[in-house]
Amino acid sequence: MNTSSLVSPKHNIGRVKSRYRFFFEENSYSVFMSLLLTMAYFVLHAFIKLERIDFDNAFYRYFPQLKPNRFRLGDPIRFVIQLTFLTLVKFKRDGKQAVEKESKYSIFKILPLFIDWAMRFDKWFTLRVRQSLNKEINENTQTGFQKLTSADFWEKPHITKILLAAVLFLLAIFITVPFSLEAQAIFMSLILFIAYSLRGIKGPLPTIVMITLSITTSTRYIWWRVNETLNWGDPIALFLGFGLLAAEAYAWFILILGFFQTMRPLKRKPVKLPKDTSSWPTVDVYIPTYNEPLSVVKPTTISALALDWPEDKLNVYILDDGKRDEFKEFAAEIGVGYIVRPNNFHAKAGNLNHAMRYTDGELIAIFDCDHVPVRSFLQMTIGQFVEDPKMCLVQTPHHFFSADPFEKNLGNFAQTPNENMLFYGLIQDGNDLWDATFFCGSCAVIRRSAIEEIGGFAFETVTEDAHTALKMQRKGYRTAYINIPQAAGLATDSLSTHVGQRIRWARGMAQIFRVDNPLLGRGLSLSQRFCYLNAAMHFFSGIPRIVFLTAPLALIYFDAYIIYAPFLAILLYVVPTLMQVKITNSRIQGKWRYSFWGEVYEAVLAWYILKPTTVALFAPNKGKFNVTEKGGLTDKDFYDWEISKPYLFLATINLIGLVVGVFRIFFGDPVQIGVLLISMAWALYNFMILGAAIAVAAEAKQVRRSHRITANFPAALRDANGRTYKVRVTDFSDVGVGVQLPADDLINVETDVDLIMSRGRRQFSFPCKVINARKNRIGLILSNLTLEQEKNYIESTFSRADAWLGWQENFTHDLPSESFKHVKQTSIRGFKSLILHAPAKAKKYITKIGNILILVGSFMPQKPKLGNLNYESAN
Template sequence: MTKPSRASVTQKSMSLFLSIFFTKKIVRFLFFKFHSYFNQHKVSALAAFLLPFLLLLLSIFIKLDNNNKRRLKAKLAYLYPHVSKPIVTPANSIRIFLQSLYLLLFNVSVKKNAPKNRIRSHYSAKFFQKSARFIRYLDTKLVRSCKRLWLLGSSKSTTQSYQKIASAKLWRNRFLHFMFYGLLALAVVIFVTVPFSLEAQAIFISLILLVSYSLRRVKGQMATIAMITLAVTSSTRYLWWRYTDTLNWHDPLALTLGIGLLLAESYAWLVLILGFFQTINPLHRKPIPLHKDTALWPTVDVYIPTYNEPLNVVRPTAIAAQSIDWPADKLNIYILDDGKRPEFKEFADEIGVGYLDRPDHKHAKAGNMNHAMKHTSGEYIAIFDCDHIPARSFLQMTMGQFINDSKVCLVQTPHHFFSADPFERNLNNHRQIPNENMLFYGLIQDGNDMWDATFFCGSCAVLKRQALEEIGGFAVETVTEDAHTALRMQRAGYKTTYINIPQAAGLATDSLSAHIGQRIRWARGMAQIFRLDNPLLGKGLNIGQRLCYINAMLHFLSGIPRIVFLTAPLALIYFNAYIIYAPFIAIFLYIVPTLLQVKITNSRIQGKYRYSYWGEVYESVLAWYILKPTTVALFNPNKGKFNVTEKGGFNDKARYDWLISKPYIILLAFNVIGMCYGVFRLFFGDTSQIGVLLISMLWASYNTMILGAAVAVAAEAKQVRSSHRIKANFPAAIRLSNGRTMKVKITDYSDNGVGIETAHEHMCKTNDKIELLMSRGKKQFSFPTYICNTRDKQIGLTLRDLNLEKQKAFIQCTFSRADAWLDWQDNFKHDKPSYSFKKVFTTSIRGFNNLIFHAPNQLKPLINFITRAMTQLASLLPINPKKVF
């Protein structure tokens, strides 16, 4: 097929249309016939407008004798490639109309030497392209200017001058302090409360947005503080506008729903402000070396509490605890078995660790550890969940904090998981997208540490026995005994610290339902603390500690606000209720730039630990399920019990969890139907409502994307491995049956297998027996293995017939390595909001596909009908001809 060779294809095509129209008598005849038909039957003006396009396309297929006319026909077919036969159909009329509008706005460049996918702007597109160039130019200039300002003090002389000024006695004057803060508060009040015209608001918010957008690439803490200041100003101004100008007092329904949305926005604003405060200056505490004389080191008890976990989960943790580098006479390890299982006692006796049980299960994990405190006497207590395998350097990395400061009562380290959690496994993005826990352990805990408000997280931590005894042991009044215990020690005047270096790793939850159950317990426990031991009240805490605890508790109260945000746009679409009672342009100028500015700032602060838009997905999955327990706990804090999180299981087949996903599916259906109804109202409703209706539909489409991603998580992936493979990269060697030794690299391992990579081609075969040689420090160990698979330079080994000593040595060489988990944060690049949006969008599409694939047979006909309808609607959309030919 011959393609057009001129740039102005659209103008030529229109002239061609007219020439064919006026030269074909049959077309004129048909036109008058159809015109009279339309007049007689009073067909709508839209159909009459579509008629010429339909007839013009019909003329393409009239038999032509001239070669030039055939080329014209080919060009028209090129411009309208998706018009099918027969031509005269309502669907083709819509296709021609939409494609003609597309060609009017975008003139496809078809020069011979033009790039393949290049599109030249036309009319309004030229304006947008020039605007984009101007914004990029302005962005570059702003970034350079901001960098110059922030690097102004980089020279030595300037820095010294700043230091002299900063250390001057003038700044110690309390009057100047009050004056400075007063002026700052006055400036904020002015910028927040003074009413602007729409033009002034557009200029004001545009400047804030452009400066923030430029500062995102400027390194340094001052740039972050500046972005936070701008985000606080714009978001506070938005909330002031909402309270003063946007409530519809004349419509009871709109007022009720509007107040509900306003309260949800107030909650989001408060959490945003507290989050900025919490993470504005993370501490990044470093380990403190211990005294070289080990005789001065304190005694430590290691607690490994367990209830119903299988022995194969507890075994590696107990063996790894024996490998911790600490004097043997100062280290005592105890398995705290709340399940009273004989095989656990036999195992403890076999490996030489302590075993403790108790006559009842009162107060669950907290009661179990309080019982153990009565039978042990170590100066410090290290606690590991039974699936958390400690590195041998754990105590040497943590104990220095206690020796350095006698008021330190807790040293917490991150919870790292070597298995994928349900989000990572079901969405197949393990080690690609930061998981849900990473924001807390990667950033928030460092922020808490800055304010001396580090939370105890129940595992991977060391506590001072004296502090625990002073507060009466581990807290038992709530189901989150860990955070409550830390709060009580801080009230008693002790300090808590955090070292952001993973020194243990464990198993993530096995399924989405188990994951949600764990979060329900956390949410209920934080709500109980809020009622029973409110951090805002009572003595012993400074303002920073109080705000950090309140922010943590508010985080688990997000159920109702998140559901409000997921349903708010439907109020206007379904009930015509103006929940934001303001003109379309005002809504746009206040909401959209503010949201963008907050997104940019959060991306700057959280970019390595939480990617944009994924926070909404995580909250949407949990919202419905934490709503009830938190609400109940606020009214009845003593209701609820401790539930143990199941780990170490597997899924024998892929399935879809319809029960757990029911709330998301219902919310998704409401939003999808709302968008369809919104389209209907656009064409047949009040034209004065088009602006606010479009905003509501845009909001509903965003909710649909988030809920689609939430639906995708409920498709449980098949997991048949009970032993999880852990990626690795350290040297080893193998000894073949002929005595030859080869250097290899360990690429992954589990508790019963190892993956290796050879430097050269090998002659190894499946089922061959070889020795695997690994080292720990200066000690070298050998392990009998069998080859289970080979591929190029990759070899899979299976461990067999390992006695107890060999099992200990293998865990020391793999799970207990001091550097085993150090790269946990290095796998992720800084967040790019556009990339994150794309990933969430594709995940949402996957969610819709999951619903179709796993749908019950009774719903398959309806789903097939909807799918065909959506496909038919998609076929009406304009097409870029260059992408077809």
């Protein structure tokens, strides 16, 4: 019996080392590397005219996969792969350190030259077009193109109808006429070229053109899918193909409605109030609360009292559905109304309706108990009611000074627009154009007579706010949206709480769709119906999103052609259409929603909103109102395994699909390689999106109950010796303030000081203690404020009229390539967090898999390292 096969793996490695000991001896290794370097130098010099190399330090810069004084069995293969890569691509020095890639003597020479020429031409063309569109000769002169687009005849109804008919006729031709693959390639290339050139040009006309192109390409894609890509000969493929087509049709429908909703945001301005304050209406301020702590409700109540409005025309009420004595005592102490009811029927809607029995203000301002209004809130909103007697609702944005779970757990607060920003920054502005502004439950003013006419706040659904607005609009009342943040509050604290809140919204919108469908009934215009339909349909995205996250596995696992078309046809229809839609959405939504993040948000919620929306369609009375908890703390980092189960399952089946796909490429039918590669690319993209969803479930520690708010306004500081310094407030919370001093080291830690801030012409002093100091920055903590001082402090900070005006200025316009990189990095972080939080037994196997992936990655060609990497530093 041959026993050599029974030798242990370690012994086998020892035998290999013994046989090839030349490579493992330090001196011999140096000789070996010198020979490789010499060979590499001559090859590179001969093929790409590389500049003279410094033999002492260049080798490991051009071959970063290899390790000094350490030989691995795969090093010759790594060397050959990298050498081939360097042979095909020239890396030319630009200055001293930078390395610039330039194609020369490459088998891929023609393609890079063509792409370079196309990009140069596009840059020139775009520059010329921008100059012709944006350049103003003087204040009274416009370019010909500007005169054309701003001419009065565009507003004439018959001109509009003629143009619309012509556009629809052309669209019908481009959508339905079958093209050869060559014609499809030319058609999509032309559309992408036009869209790419228009994307940076200001004005509504380029936006409308890009929207038209996106509708054309996406509708043509759906037409092609229906007519040419269903596999009628395979029942399984046909069933799964119909499922994918239905999901795509849903996405197409939502895309069209979204374009309609957001193509021309109104950007309404506030209406000035009459100078005679006696004509101003009376206002009741409602602050509903159920289980929130007094520390959350107190700033909102104090700020409501500080609203700039005649004192005899303003009444503030705490609507306490929790029936708590401490709230009653606080209300009496501060001088606001306190209303409770004997039961909690109909949740928030019932609370509001009960309060209307005991108040009589002409208008009702509503704030969730954590939403702190600025003092200008009523001044900015009520002019609309005075000007228009049919105005029933004025809504303002929901702005959050704390990070939501995405921002907190991913660490991108104020860097990436959060999930809410698209709705409050763009969609509500678009709704306002069509007189379809939604009531969002807070930060809004409502006309009492309109509420009374519809029988009170709607309680038939768990989204009483949107349903209430719908009912008032059916009665012919008008609505408005002022896109200026006039209040700020707390975002959801954890991913589970966030998901719970979205479940309630999804259930409520599905209930509205079922019991008071906006497409049916009287009173709404067609545009209002479309806006409400899009809002309701948005929450039915659970099933389509899961279909998209699993669709590529049909071919990989079951050999089912759900898109029954040749590889090249799929490539020419799918990829350009997605690119066109991404470019257009990036232009429209770029300041409020970055590319690819929408898929992440939907992936997080898809599984959880699937059931409640489906149930609400068939049983709208099922489900209950759940209050979103705010102000919670997390004393340590942890991973929420429970909430992430769907993401983990979907990521696992996509990962297995990728492995199976690789196996099938080498051992399967060669004819399938093209469509198999497309399916694998799709599965890899899904894997990336799910990785980002997994990253959100890694809950970051939150031990600070009071959230720091960035600021920049003047104040003064007085020390114990009576010296006063002019300072700037850099941040604040309800318990402390950050201050910038005029010079370094002026005040020491543990020093008692007085912080002096102002509201208008009034100045207030607040006792503080310095708790930290660094150069010219110090941190203060407020010391035992009286109730009056607490009121003055909130009026000087949270209630400042300019407190939240810069909320959108932190974000640059979306760059799809950068957004893709960010999502990819987030995905990698998500899978790393699994390793970090995995049980000990699982970590061992995950680490082994990670080492295998690192080993495979070490064979990939790499760009040479920048800078001087000498022999020692490479260690």
